[in-house]
Amino acid sequence: MQAGHAVTGGVRHDTTLPEGVAPFVTGDLATASLRLDGFDAVVHAAGLAHRRGVPLEVWRRANVIASENLARAVSSQARFIYVSSIGIYGRAPSGIVTEQTASAPQDDYALSKLEAEERLADMLGARLRILRPAAIVGPHCPGNIPLLLKLIRRGLPLPFGSIRNARSFVDIEDVAALTTLMLQENAPSLVLAAHPEPISTPDLIRALARGLSRPARLLPVPTACLGVVARVLGREAMFQSLSGSFIARPVQAMAMGWRPARNLSASLERAAAAERVIKG
Structure with a gap:
């Protein structure tokens, strides 16, 4: 909103959102049948995380199938920003992680996020932007x-x-600011969010x-x-x-002019x- 964008917030159930954000009830994205015509861009940050003992099929339903359904709902011109996870690189990778580091998921959550990225890339091509945030502080x-x-x-x-x-780690407000930068037409296809x-x-x-x-x-x-x-x-x-x-190291984010x-x-x-x- 501060950047001049009109914002609609997708919610599973009708609820109160911050001032200036119009609610849009989606229901369960894994089963929803939606049309999102009229939007220039969609930021998909919903998903399942921070759970223990969850079967892989549950992770896939919440993080892969739901993402696919949302991607099908957007218009053929809309940009799509997928908020993924830095956990795709593993729990304790050696050296410093950048956008060039190979993925190495070590749990079902990270695997489901990587599978969602790959599926969205197949569906959306150059319209997809992927944001991989570190652990979020807020x-x-x-x-x-x-x-x-x-x-x-x-x-x-x-x-x-x-x-x-x-x-x-990365501050939630800094993630929001970086997401706004990624709405630009010439934004990189993959960006890390980390202080x-x-x-x-x-x-x-x-x-x-x-x-x-x-x-x-x-x-x-x-x-x-x-x-x-x-x-x-x-x-x-x-x-x-x-x-x-x-x-x-948030190489691409810093190159875009982003600073915490x-x-x-x-x-x-x-x-x-x-x-x-x-x-x-």
Whole structure:
């Protein structure tokens, strides 16, 4: 809207949207029969994520079939921006990830997102733009951040003080700004969304604690010990996301002139502060 675009928000059920956004009830995209004539561009950010124990066919229904149905609904001239996932590169790729890095999905969620990309490319050709965001930071964001906020709020000591890693994140507002840039006709076909500066898990926790106005109680427990406990509890994927490194460099985004609105620590503090306001 700030960029001068008229915005319609697709929703499964009738609901209230931010001022200036007209609602459009789609129903379940996996079964919906839609026509989206009259739109210059469609941004598809809906999908299934952050679930455990979900069969591959459920991932495919929500992330592949629904994307196909939406692509069929748009006019033959409309641009289509698909919000995918940086998880397509795996959980802990070696080196720095860019748009040139080969895909290597390691779970069914990432596989379904890659399959959706490939299917949409077949259907839409040059009209498709793919955005692969890193873990998104913002008020009420999903993933490990809500769990860390809960532990910090309770004043519990966290055994992550010895972790020496670097992970990429991106602010939700920066994702929105980059999506707007990708509406341009000459935008690249594939763009990564990640803050140029990654952050370590201990520094992430410190930023969240500042946002909550609570102390960050970090204990220097050896990372190898944490790994053993994670394996026993069957939480290796969570441990990898907290202890491993994942650095993404947004080459194409920076070339388009995109820059984050704030540093990553400030984004994390802002997300935590929003939770503080709600919880009281």
